[in-house]
Amino acid sequence: GAGVSQSPSNKVTEKGKDVELRCDPISGHTALYWYRQSLGQGLEFLIYFQGNSAPDKSGLPSDRFSAERTGGSVSTLTIQRTQQEDSAVYLCASSLSSSGNTIYFGEGSWLTVV
Amino acid sequence: QKEVEQDPGPLSVPEGAIVSLNCTYSNSAFQYFMWYRQYSRKGPELLMYTYSSGNKEDGRFTAQVDKSSKYISLFIRDSQPSDSATYLCAGGGGGSNYKLTFGKGTLLTVNP
Numbered sequence: 717g718a719g720v721s722q723s724p725s726n727k728v729t730e731k732g733k734d735v736e737l738r739c740d741p742i743s744g745h746t747a748l749y750w751y752r753q754s755l756g757q758g759l760e761f762l763i764y765f766q767g768n769s770a771p772d773k774s775g776l777p778s779d780r781f782s783a784e785r786t787g788g789s790v791s792t793l794t795i796q797r798t799q800q801e802d803s804a805v806y807l808c809a810s811s812l813s814s815s816g817n818t819i820y821f822g823e824g825s826w827l828t829v830v
Numbered sequence: 831q832k833e834v835e836q837d838p839g840p841l842s843v844p845e846g847a848i849v850s851l852n853c854t855y856s857n858s859a860f861q862y863f864m865w866y867r868q869y870s871r872k873g874p875e876l877l878m879y880t881y882s883s884g885n886k887e888d889g890r891f892t893a894q895v896d897k898s899s900k901y902i903s904l905f906i907r908d909s910q911p912s913d914s915a916t917y918l919c920a921g922g923g924g925g926s927n928y929k930l931t932f933g934k935g936t937l938l939t940v941n942p
Contacts, residue, residue, distance in 0.1 A: 720873075747928060758834075758918065758934040759874070772929070807873055811928075819930060821866075821873040 718742075720822035722808050728828045729798055737793045737825045741810030748791050749811075749819065750783060754804040762806075765791060798829045833857045836919055836933025845942050849906040853919035853933045856900065861923025863895055864930065865904045868916045877917075878904065909940045 721740040729735050741748050750762040761775040765785045776782070780799075785791040795802055805824040811817040836853045843849055851865075862881045866874035878893035880886045880902075886893045894903040902919055916935040922928075 749928070751932075756838075756934070758836075759920075759930075759932040761929055761931070764928050766928075818876055818879055819864075820876065823873040826871070 720808055720810055720820055722806075722822040722825050724825055725823060726826045726828075728830060731800060731829055732797055734794065734796045735798055735827065737795075737806050737808075737827070739791045739793070739808030739810075739822060741789065741791070741808070742820060744812065745810035745820075746788065746813055747811045747817070748785060749809040750791070750793050751807045751809065751821075752777075752804045753807060753824070759807065762793070795827075798827075800829050803827055803829045832933075833931045834919060834921055834933040836936055838934050838936060840937040840939060842939045842941060843909055845909060845911060845940055847909050847940070849904075849909050849913070849938060849940075851904040851906075851917050851919070851936050851938070853902045854900055855902070855921050855931075857921060857931065858900070859923065860921035860931075862921070863893070863902050864920045864922070865891075865893055866918040866920065866932075867913075868918060868935065870915075874918055911940050911942045914939045 723738045748765040751759040764772040767788045780796045783793045807824045809819045809821045811819045834855045865878040868874045880893045880895050883895050883897045890907045892905040916937050918935045920930040920932045922930045
């Protein structure tokens, strides 16, 4: 596709439920990133993929968060047993490679946990 | 101390004004810097990418990097109401070459 595509764009879920957020990066981009943006906060790094491998998962807040990438393309971020503090915008981004290339963001998945 | 500090504003200017947005950073390993613009309920959009100290100009936008003082700036000339958005600065490179570290963003409003 022309840009990074994320779904759903909006999600309201009940506390304790699991959610899956999907990212479809720009075609040919080998590097994929997940960031989180909370109200009044900057973008917080969550995880980085190079191909299907995740060399850096250091930003995942807890073991309730996991992510995978298949076929070197689509990635899914899963949040288990959601909590209210998980409410945020989850932004996916991709770049041609990991070495200082321009990083392009999707529109984000706006998650509200009630 | 956060690695990238940015005054959150809000900043309000009249149309046509020159806008100066600034960030400081503490990580000497940063090799490149980016400015993103983010409209309300949209994803960040890359505005400027700079790799070294000095100025880089693109239309009404000028990015300035001073690595000696760890200071980065974005200037907007002849500001327009359509420039109203949150502006995010970010640094990257060094040990974690793939990772961008962002400031919290500055909310700018340009009044017609």
